[in-house]
Amino acid sequence: MDDKGQIAMDFLLGVSLVLIAIGFTVQFVPGIFISGSTGEDRLGYAAYRTSCILTEDPGWWSNSTSSGTDWEAHPSNVQRIGLAVDDDVHSRLTETPNMLSKEKLIQFKLLSESSETEFIRKLGLFDSVKGTQMNYGYNISFLIDGQPLVMGNYTMVTGSSLLPGQNMVKMTRIVLIGTGNISVFDGRYLSRYVGNENIASISIMGPVTENVTIQITNFNVSGSNAAFINASLNGSTLIQSSNYTVQKRSPSENFGSYALSSPLMKNDSLRIDLNRSLFSSNASYQLRLNFNDVVFPQGSISSNYNDNVEKRYEPALLVVEVW
Known part of the structure; x- marks a missing residue:
């Protein structure tokens, strides 16, 4: 008997079942085959990226002769906005993510008010659609005990308000915010x-x-x-x-x-x-x-305040909303 060119029935049945399963999945669960470029996914990515940049990056500035992470002292030359404390201004990384600098926060607020276009560009709060830049709506706030943080004359809320019916993605992160200086004394040894x-x-x-x-x-x-x-x-x-x-x-x-x-x-x-x-x-x-x-x-x-002073940090929430 010549068996050439014949296919085993078990194999043919198995292949058929696999093809049927794939067809069923493609028809009834199409979401898993859609790329991460949908509107909601893009909003989520923008919100997540913004929260990471602000809390894990000290930022960067540069000009023709110098550069560093202390961009709050060089706001006109800022290349990247980040709020993390920087122990070494020549390193692009921070050793203390989620610990935010008071000075950077104030410059962050000033930059958002002086040039929103530059602010959006440096934070990447936009998308490109057929070669046209489309800016996201956003609101970035820093809260302590549920209330917006106030530093001097500045309320740390930036952006606009969400309109009814708009899709929005929110990212919340727990951070420590520098709010000034403090000197702690043990009353048993205070002069x-x-x-x-x-x-x-x-x-x-x-x-x-x-x-x-x-x-x-x-x-x-x-x-x-x-x-x-x-x-x-x-x-x-x-x-x-x-x-x-x-x-x-x-x-x-x-x-x-x-x-x-x-x-x-x-x-x-x-x-x-x-x-x-x-x-x-x-x-x-x-x-x-x-x-x-x-x-x-x-x-x-007398006990001395200046000899004992240190940075004061308070727990807060960073809330990033993008739409």
Whole structure:
């Protein structure tokens, strides 16, 4: 018997079933064969890319003679916008992704207002359709406790509002934002003012470019009526709200407003934010913090703010919306 040119029935049946399955899949599940160029996919990619650039890239500037990541100091020569803190301005990478620079944030806001066309181009918030640039709608905001972050005179919200019926993709990232400087003191070692164990003494060298923020922890409470009473600078009593603000944090709560003379526990933390205009001269200032039933150790010299100062970072949300 001659078997040449014959196909086994099992093989033919198997091939037929495979072809039927492929045909069924192509007909009823077409989405998996569509490329990533649909409108919604493009919006998602643009939102994701923008959030990554802002949080993981320190940015870049260059001219004919120099370059670096400190583009906030050279906004007219910025090539790429990024907000990540840069420890080395000559490296294109950051060691601290998701930790954002206050100075870069402010320049980011200024750039968005001065030239939206350049802002869109440098962030890549556009698409090319048949050779024509089509800009995306966008809104980029930085939120702390659900509210837009305010830095000086700037509210950190950029872009426009979504119109009814428009498709929108949102990307949200948790970040740390530099909001100024802070000096943290352990209350058990904070120097007292000579002659009064209930008054802490801190020296501050001016001028300063940021508000002076002092945080005190581990209070040495000596009675049942422990409280912060007031602050004075070079002997003059300061006015709360106009000269400074006070916040308190307990072990079970975040920082919140503190009313003068309210109860204070030994495990609480107190944050005092003093207006930078109080320290405008090239001089040494003596800050005295008056407490009740809180004792500070004997010290021959005042604790020094400038020796203890560091960058202050607060948790926030970056929200990028693209449509």
